[in-house]
Amino acid sequence: MNSDPYGVIVLAAGKGTRMRSQHPKVLHTLLEKPILGYVLDGIHDIHTRWIVVGHGHEMLRAAFPEHASSMVLQAEQLGTGHAVQVVWPQVVASAVEYVVVVNGDMPLLRRAHLEAAVAACRQRQADLGVVTVRMKDPTGYGRVLRDAAGEMVAVVEEKDLARLGVDPAIEEVNAGVYVLRVAGVGPLLFRLDTANAQAEYYLPQVIALAQQAGLRVIAVEAQNPEDFLGVNTPAQLVEVEESLRARVVRHWLEAGVVVRMPAVVRIGPDVELEPGIEICGPAEIYGKSWLGSGTRVDAHVFLRDCHLYGAQVRSFSHLEGAVVGPGCVVGPFARLRPGTVLEAEARVGNFVEVKKAHLGAKVKANHLSYIGDAEIGEDTNIGAGTITCNYDGVRKHPTRIGARAFIGSNTALVAPVAVGDGAVVGAGSVVTKDVPAGMLCVARARQVVLPWRRKEKDHAGDA
Ligand code: UD1
Ligand code: CA
Numbered sequence: 357m358n359s360d361p362y363g364v365i366v367l368a369a370g371k372g373t374r375m376r377s378q379h380p381k382v383l384h385t386l387l388e389k390p391i392l393g394y395v396l397d398g399i400h401d402i403h404t405r406w407i408v409v410g411h412g413h414e415m416l417r418a419a420f421p422e423h424a425s426s427m428v429l430q431a432e433q434l435g436t437g438h439a440v441q442v443v444w445p446q447v448v449a450s451a452v453e454y455v456v457v458v459n460g461d462m463p464l465l466r467r468a469h470l471e472a473a474v475a476a477c478r479q480r481q482a483d484l485g486v487v488t489v490r491m492k493d494p495t496g497y498g499r500v501l502r503d504a505a506g507e508m509v510a511v512v513e514e515k516d517l518a519r520l521g522v523d524p525a526i527e528e529v530n531a532g533v534y535v536l537r538v539a540g541v542g543p544l545l546f547r548l549d550t551a552n553a554q555a556e557y558y559l560p561q562v563i564a565l566a567q568q569a570g571l572r573v574i575a576v577e578a579q580n581p582e583d584f585l586g587v588n589t590p591a592q593l594v595e596v597e598e599s600l601r602a603r604v605v606r607h608w609l610e611a612g613v614v615v616r617m618p619a620v621v622r623i624g625p626d627v628e629l630e631p632g633i634e635i636c637g638p639a640e641i642y643g644k645s646w647l648g649s650g651t652r653v654d655a656h657v658f659l660r661d662c663h664l665y666g667a668q669v670r671s672f673s674h675l676e677g678a679v680v681g682p683g684c685v686v687g688p689f690a691r692l693r694p695g696t697v698l699e700a701e702a703r704v705g706n707f708v709e710v711k712k713a714h715l716g717a718k719v720k721a722n723h724l725s726y727i728g729d730a731e732i733g734e735d736t737n738i739g740a741g742t743i744t745c746n747y748d749g750v751r752k753h754p755t756r757i758g759a760r761a762f763i764g765s766n767t768a769l770v771a772p773v774a775v776g777d778g779a780v781v782g783a784g785s786v787v788t789k790d791v792p793a794g795m796l797c798v799a800r801a802r803q804v805v806l807p808w809r810r811k812e813k814d815h816a817g818d819a
Contacts, residue, residue: 360403364399364455365406365458461586469487622642633648636655654673665682677693688705712729716735719734722738729755742763774791
């Protein structure tokens with residue numbers, strides 16, 4: 357027997373025609389995370405799972421390598437019913453009693469919804485459970501038809517409403533979450549037909565088939581229609597994203613984070629924040645960022661995959677893949693690129709770009725510099741306009757600067773090059789050779805001052 361309480365099938369093969377984009381629909385992002393990522397997060401510990409992929413399946417495998425082994429190819433996308441047919445032999449072989457089918461385009465769906473639907477089916481001994489919700493605007497969803505006794509008898513797709521004379525005002529819709537008892541419903545899946553407006557195999561047709569076959573079919577009514585919003589169009593994408601954004605910001609406000617101008621703060625779902633942080637909007641914080649207590653993020657800051665241990669990030673700074681220690685001050689107008697590590701109390705000021713560089717404690721690079729592929733010891737001062745010339749056109753080379761060194765303004769450090777502890781480099785130097793510890797390096801044209809008298813202008817003919 358299978359140890360999972362139920363299996364899960366995620367339908368993610370569709371092209372997403374209504375998005376009108378080249379990318380597979382489920383790779384479109386909300387707060388920088390793909391739609392499918394949300395759905396997969398919710399079921400990561402259910403090992404009996406199949407993800408039906410088709411359109412752009414190589415891209416999906418690349419985007420979710422940890423799920424690639426669960427992906428099953430639906431080479432031709434002939435409809436949601438066909439997608440389930442494709443994996444069905446594997447479902448039968450897995451020996452689960454129930455399998456939950458979910459559309460892959462519902463990023464707000466939560467695990468609790470699946471659990472509730474399965475529990476309802478077990479309790480009522482149903483062969484088929486269909487989650488339904490009441491949408492104020494049901495446009496685009498399959499409408500639920502009930503008989504005089506209130507039993508759900510069918511779901512009618514938007515495009516079939518007119519043909520079948522179904523009232524478009526019906527608010528109860530098919531949410532796109534189904535629980536199938538494998539033994540009961542399996543055979544019916546192969547009796548679906550394409551006699552509908554889109555000439556596709558519709559999974560919801562199994563509802564009518566199951567009723568006709570005398571199986572027990574139940575509608576599992578869910579209370580929060582918002583959680584089941586499907587993303588089909590760019591307008592729906594941003595609508596669902598906004599709803600998620602507000603939910604995430606509200607969560608952090610309640611967790612002790614001061615979020616000023618909350619309506620214009622965007623925080624990704626996988627970001628972690630400690631209490632005692634202040635964020636002022638507009639601001640964007642994405643990816644696997646972690647912000648520790650005491651961190652302050654000013655307006656117009658962008659953070660992705662950063663770790664800030666109680667630092668100040670001033671306005672208009674852009675940080676990606678950076679680790680910033682306690683007491684550091686970054687910006688305004690700073691750019692930290694991946695591989696940047698700032699130890700405690702380091703300062704990176706305006707128009708300074710740092711990439712793949714380790715700045716020791718209390719290092720100051722306050723103005724107009726580029727620091728790439730570099731190692732800088734503590735307490736060193738990097739003067740305005742210092743550039744590490746790390747690229748020779750073919751390869752990148754490292755720059756090493758020791759502790760308590762002083763690099764004068766407008767210095768070019770031509771890597772590979774090293775400046776020792778306590779060394780001083782005069783302003784305007786082009787440093788091509790190593791500077792040993794404690795030495796003074798001046799590598800610039802010597803200033804020449806010569807006697808010279810400016811010729812007086814001849815004003816004689818001016819009258
Ligand atoms: C579907 C339901 C509709 C329901 C709505 C809820 C059908 C026919 N209709 O409509 O009743 O109200 O979801 O959001 O199922 N897919 C495949 N292979 C295919 C076709 C689709 O894997 O051949 C995947 C898509 O990638 C998508 C999911 O199935 O993730 C649903 O397909 P979509 O076209 O979005 O269905 P809807 O028209 O929204
Ligand atoms: Ca959909």
